[in-house]
Amino acid sequence: MKRILYWLHRAFGAFDPPLLALLVMMALLGLTVMHSAVGGTDWRFADQSRNFLIALVVMWAIAMTPPPVLMKMAPYFYGLGVLLLLGVEFFGETSKGATRWLDLGVVRIQPSEMLKIAAPMMLAWYFHRNQGRLRVVDFLVAGVLLAVPFGLIVLQPDLGTALLVFATGFFVIYFGGLSFRLLIPLTIAIVIGLGTLVYYEKDICQPDVDWVVLHDYQKFRVCTLLDPSSDPLGKGFHTIQSMIAVGSGGIYGKGYMKGTQTHLDFIPERTTDFIFAVYAEEFGLYGGIMMLVLYLLIIARGLTIAMRAHTQFGRLMAGSMAMMFFAYVFVNVGMVTGILPVVGVPLPFMSYGGTALMTLGIASGLLMSIGHYRPVRH
Structure with missing residues (x-):
């Protein structure tokens, strides 16, 4: 009993x-x-x-599952997620213009979902290992660890999932000790960019204007938001x-x-x-x-x-x-x-x-x- x-x-x-x-x-x-x-x-x-x-x-x-066990799994979970994202890039299935799925034979998975958890886990593991002796280079390494899955998901393209992966990873970096002062220039750049977008909306939303960094359907979504x-x-x-x-x-x-x-x-x-x-x-x-x-x-x-x-x-x-x-x-x-x-x-x-x-x-x-x-x- x-x-x-x-x-x-x-x-x-x-x-x-x-x-x-x-x-x-x-x-x-x-x-x-x-x-x-x-x-x-x-x-x-x-x-x-x-x-x-x-x-x-x-x-x-x-x-x-105790956190120490989860922490030990973090690098392997992250590595598997990135490996599967590379598999999507080369062998993925395309549906509605996007290549987001990977057929493993017994199951069909969307690896980008894994990275919503795997990316912050990896970053939390990294900052835990380096706590008390963080340097600028450590934040740069963390940025690379986040940029790899973010870039691979953007290529699918799946901007929504990529933004969520970036957000969860960024919060780890910020809570890990990133100075708020370093975000001020980024905030100013975003405000200026949004202001420019709104002001020149009629010109840059013309069908023949290529936004380079975004796919056409993503450009149309932004332009549709504006009007x-x-x-x-x-x-x-x-x-x-x-x-x-x-x-x-x-x-x-x-x-x-x-x-x-x-x-x-x-x-x-x-x-x-x-x-x-x-x-x-x-x-x-x-x-x-x-x-x-x-x-x-x-x-x-x-x-x-x-x-x-x-x-x-x-x-x-x-x-x-x-x-x-x-x-x-x-x-x-x-x-x-x-x-x-x-x-x-x-x-x-x-x-x-x-x-x-x-x-x-x-x-x-x-x-x-x-x-x-x-x-x-x-």
Whole structure:
């Protein structure tokens, strides 16, 4: 009996109760909105329910793994991810103009998803190994470690995933000790670049103008963001319809399963990238605020775990995972409301998709593993 109680305590003791409660609320909310988005309990709703169960099991398995073990795995996990990205570059399968998938015979995978976890893990491992003696060259090495997967993912092309990988890795570098003063020139350059883009929008968005650093479809997404009405039935359709749905929800929303934009099929990709438009139309401003508060509580809990972590690896990894949730929400809500270009970033625990939920499950498991870990003192 004592042995059974011991194993039950060990199994359920791996969960962080506050974080688990918030995640369960988000999962229930996500399934509720998915039920409305698909108009009932069809195969997509059933698949998403299964995806949540798989993500829960993965989260529990990672939560049971001590951070020192995870830290030892970091270089191998990162190396495997980069190797698979190179495999995509040379042997990947192309779909809808992008080469993002790799067929391994028994399974078809998207290696770029791995790097959302592998890149920050590698950087956290690197800074842990060099803590107390960091030099400028160490930050340059960290920049290269991040630039390699970022560049390979951009080549696929998959700008949305590349930006998320860059964001999670950058947060590790920043939390690792990067001076805020070094970010001031970068911030100034971004502001000047955005100002120039807005001012010369009519000239640089002409079809014959090549942006060099971006593919044509990415250029059109940025130009559509600046003026969705320039192509209302083409590139601007997603943005215009999602903004109409969000605006029509008003303060209180139209009510559950009563969203006209949703159920008359005006919202494209309503189960994936644009599910926030479905939610905002039916639950309104108050519902949107409630959802954002839930996300903020998850992020706050992750940052609390980071501050209480007992190792440098744990602090950096937990901080990065918490901020990854922020990046997901900020980019998705921004593109649905028309303040950011459409880059194909899902809304955490809401958008349909097993791969994204798996990544979020691993991230949540990492937070729980770091949160309950207590190093043995000799």
